[in-house]
Amino acid sequence: MAKLNGILKIEGTLDNLTFYKSGDGHMVRTKGGVSKKRILNDPAFIRTRENGAEFGKSANAGKMLRMAVGPLVFKAKDAKLSSRLLQLMSKIKNLDTISLRGERNVAEGILTAEGQMALRGFDFNIQAPLQGVLFSPYTLDTVTGAVTIPDLNPSEQVRFPGGATHFSLRSAFVNLDFSSGVSSVTYSDVAVLAIDTTIATQTITPNGAPDGSATQLYLLLIEFYQEMNGIQYPLKNGAFNVLNILEVVKN
Structure with missing residues (x-):
């Protein structure tokens, strides 16, 4: 190449x-x-077929996650999100110690503590990681999905891009079955805040728990805006926005 x-x-x-x-x-x-026909049928390429099958399963798992939180991903992603997710899902797939070679999958790997840890903290926009934007402690209620940021001072605890006058906070509570692709998600209302020295505790709570009993994901979205004549305009098509998986829990 x-x-x-x-x-x-x-x-x-x-x-x-x-x-x-x-x-x-x-x-x-x-x-x-090497022809496609030979790869699909020649015993010499059995390992290639097994690797290909697992590659496809990992790619599909990444797609499941993107589709489950599509409206949020649209607002905060980088150009290599798909490839980064594929790499991550392949790592989680490797934690499947039950399935035969060629059949290992993310649905089994995510059941392990290591698999959940691998997905926890994932940033959909590598250009704007949560730890590089929000400099404030927060708490997460895994029953309600509520995210609480105590005594937040935006001008001192939020790293904002030039030109930004406001930012918003929104949380999501997701239930995703990696074996079937079935997902359910609930969102909080959008909290829009001015970038100033006003100190206040911010709590954003999804509107109920999602349906299902598979893998639960808790996400936080931070968007930046510039206010002009009373209208808030998104900055640079979301290039500075944050979308992070705060926690992963197997229900």
Whole structure:
């Protein structure tokens, strides 16, 4: 695999070269020499098939998570979210010590303490991690999903981008079954706060508990705005927004 430089940017296949665009720019690679039919049927490629099956399961688990909290992910994500989630889900899948090789999956891996720990603290926008934006302790009620930030002083405890005049807080309480993809989510109301020295305790509580009895996820979203003539405008399409998984609990 090589990166393509120059003014001519093309996509497609030419002779034995494949040109394509990725998150890292325009790339070029040589065309593979092993046929798909042989990989699917030749006993020599059994490990390849097993790895491919588990790769697909991990990719699907990442998609399940993105879909479960889609409205929030749309507001706070980075360009490599899918690949980062795939890497994380593959790590969780490896914690499945029950399934046969080729059948290991995230649904089993997330049952372990290590699997839950791996997902806990995940930032959907690596450019704006929670620990680099919110400098205040908080508490989480895993029964109600309420997030409480005591005595928050926005101007001193929130790292805000230039031009921001306000920010908002919103929490989500998710129940996600990684084996079926079935999910349920409840959200809190949006709390909009001015970036000033006003000190107040902020509590954001989802409107009830979600249905289901699978993996419970608790998320916090922080969005930034600029107020102009009484209207609050999102900053730079969410590039500075935070979305973090605060806690993971197997119900």
